[in-house]
Amino acid sequence: MTCEEFCALLEREGTAAAREGTEHLRHCPDCERELARWREVEEQLAAMGEEPVPADLHTRVMARLREAALEAPPMPLRVLRPTWAAHLLAAVLLLALGGVGVWYLVQRPAGGPAEQVRPVVAAEAPPPALVGKGAAVPVMEPAPRQREERAPEPRRSEALASSADAPVREEQAKTVAKPALRRQAAAAPAPVELASPPQTAGEELERASEKRVAAASEPGRGTERKELAFDETPRAAQLYRPPAGPGPVQVRCQLLDGENFPRATLWLPEHLVPAIATQWEVVVGAGGEVEVVDAAGTPRPEVAGAIAERLPARPAPGRYRLTQAPLPEY
Amino acid sequence: MSACLVYAVGVATGSGEAAAEAAELERARAGDEAALEALVRRHEADTYRLCRRMLGDPEEAMDATQDTFLRVVRALPSFRGEASFRTWVLGIAINVCRSRLTSRAWRNRQRQVSLEAAEEEGSEQVVPEPSDPRPDPERRALAAALRRALGTALARLTEEHREVLLLHEMTQLDYEEMARVLGVRVGTVKSRMARARAALRAALGEVWP
Numbered sequence: 125m126t127c128e129e130f131c132a133l134l135e136r137e138g139t140a141a142a143r144e145g146t147e148h149l150r151h152c153p154d155c156e157r158e159l160a161r162w163r164e165v166e167e168q169l170a171a172m173g174e175e176p177v178p179a180d181l182h183t184r185v186m187a188r189l190r191e192a193a194l195e196a197p198p199m200p201l202r203v204l205r206p207t208w209a210a211h212l213l214a215a216v217l218l219l220a221l222g223g224v225g226v227w228y229l230v231q232r233p234a235g236g237p238a239e240q241v242r243p244v245v246a247a248e249a250p251p252p253a254l255v256g257k258g259a260a261v262p263v264m265e266p267a268p269r270q271r272e273e274r275a276p277e278p279r280r281s282e283a284l285a286s287s288a289d290a291p292v293r294e295e296q297a298k299t300v301a302k303p304a305l306r307r308q309a310a311a312a313p314a315p316v317e318l319a320s321p322p323q324t325a326g327e328e329l330e331r332a333s334e335k336r337v338a339a340a341s342e343p344g345r346g347t348e349r350k351e352l353a354f355d356e357t358p359r360a361a362q363l364y365r366p367p368a369g370p371g372p373v374q375v376r377c378q379l380l381d382g383e384n385f386p387r388a389t390l391w392l393p394e395h396l397v398p399a400i401a402t403q404w405e406v407v408v409g410a411g412g413e414v415e416v417v418d419a420a421g422t423p424r425p426e427v428a429g430a431i432a433e434r435l436p437a438r439p440a441p442g443r444y445r446l447t448q449a450p451l452p453e454y
Numbered sequence: 455m456s457a458c459l460v461y462a463v464g465v466a467t468g469s470g471e472a473a474a475e476a477a478e479l480e481r482a483r484a485g486d487e488a489a490l491e492a493l494v495r496r497h498e499a500d501t502y503r504l505c506r507r508m509l510g511d512p513e514e515a516m517d518a519t520q521d522t523f524l525r526v527v528r529a530l531p532s533f534r535g536e537a538s539f540r541t542w543v544l545g546i547a548i549n550v551c552r553s554r555l556t557s558r559a560w561r562n563r564q565r566q567v568s569l570e571a572a573e574e575e576g577s578e579q580v581v582p583e584p585s586d587p588r589p590d591p592e593r594r595a596l597a598a599a600l601r602r603a604l605g606t607a608l609a610r611l612t613e614e615h616r617e618v619l620l621l622h623e624m625t626q627l628d629y630e631e632m633a634r635v636l637g638v639r640v641g642t643v644k645s646r647m648a649r650a651r652a653a654l655r656a657a658l659g660e661v662w663p
Contacts, residue, residue: 135652136644136648138651162655164600165654165658168600168604169604169619169620169623170624170626171597171601172604173500173624173625173626175503177499177502177503178512178516181498181499181502181516182494182495182498184516185498185520185523186494188520188523188524189494189520189524189527192524192527375532398637399534399536399537399542399634400532400542400545400546401537401542401548401549401634401636401637402637419634419639421639445637447637450549450553
């Protein structure tokens with residue numbers, strides 16, 4: 125064994141390299157010194173695991189948990205933060221709504237009452253309340269943390285209320301967004317979001333217009349449809365609500381690319397998702413076929429089938445990792 | 455589910471503690487605050503130390519520890535006992551640290567502050583030296599110097615290398631547990647460890663010749 129080989133062994137095995145390198149160590153004082161030095165390093169690293177912690181650690185952790193329990197928000201709050209995605213969604217919705225309004229004003233029948241045909245943008249009922257999994261965890265409900273240094277959270281109604289604010293808010297969103305994520309987002313196709321299919325403002329406008337025309341052509345239907353209540357059901361909020369209906373609890377998952385950037389988000393039944401902090405490998409083939417291998421290396425065709433079923437618009441062919449989506453920030 | 459939890463906890467902590475922890479977990483899930491507090495007390499120190507070394511800043515480590523347990527509490531119903539509870543908590547802590555490091559990287563690009571500077575500043579400020587049983591003052595001094603050098607060298611590593619070194623050497627997780635925490639295969643963990651050791655040797659060579 126040469127010194128280089130012993131060093132490679134040391135890097136691979138740590139101080140356990142001494143077992144295999146006994147013969148070499150016997151006549152190589154340099155490697156013997158290096159081994160002794162690395163023993164000291166491992167010892168000190170282990171000692172870091174015994175370092176004293178602040179005396180008030182437990183008090184502060186419990187105080188934070190109790191504080192969070194008292195705040196108990198009605199729903200996950202990531203969507204309320206001034207994030208890039210939330211602002212972009214708000215801007216797209218405002219543009220679409222403005223377009224529909226202008227089109228309606230231009231096209232409405234002369235002399236007809238304005239209330240006769242109401243612009244209908246989304247007909248679906250508000251999604252059900254967030255469904256928890258298993259028994260309730262009682263003591264500590266998720267809650268937003270009040271940070272002193274952070275600016276006050278913008279209200280949803282404020283974010284959506286005024287089209288005049290949109291450019292300013294979009295600018296704020298650009299400032300807040302992380303440059304690395306922005307770069308990745310610009311370099312790659314946009315993530316596939318099932319709960320809210322990606323639409324351009326033009327497509328949104330076109331879809332809304334078709335619905336309006338359909339509603340107008342069927343007497344009575346226009347008034348039966350539910351108008352979009354922007355303050356109650358912003359689209360971004362729906363991203364964090366599991367799909368309704370019977371069957372197993374659904375868990376929100378993500379396909380991460382090699383840079384840990386989420387390329388797709390989808391809801392999967394609870395029994396088909398990796399455990400928290402676990403990732404499964406997903407390969408999307410050139411023909412759109414999906415293969416999944418779990419953390420133990422076992423192929424999971426049922427998961428692949430569920431992904432293929434739920435992702436009609438597959439991300440680009442390549443290797444991804446399936447993981448539970450991070451819990452909404454607070 | 456209970457049997458699963460007992461098994462998963464038992465793997466990591468030994469039978470007596472395992473049974474106690476599994477019972478605490480069950481009670482915490484049923485709404486017992488005292489049980490939850492016992493779980494927090496059992497794992498908060500490890501979590502803090504991991505965050506402290508990942509982030510380099512004691513005060514931010516305190517915040518990250520609180521964030522970790524807030525997430526633990528929120529996700530407790532979904533804990534299925536596939537990994538030990540400790541491994542699961544440390545996995546959440548790693549995720550919290552990652553997101554904080556990402557935010558910091560963005561902020562630092564604005565302010566030109568490095569993790570290494572934070573680590574050096576932090577190590578001067580708060581973390582007390584652990585008691586060293588060695589009687590020889592010279593050896594104690596050498597060990598203290600090495601510990602400081604290690605802090606600096608660790609701060610120079612990439613996040614990925616720092617993670618594996620701390621999880622393996624400091625929190626004493628085995629490769630299987632690390633694979634669960636990091637969401638990668640055991641083989642990946644091993645190769646990452648080898649690269650991390652090489653990087654640490656190189657970084658240490660600069661600050662502790």
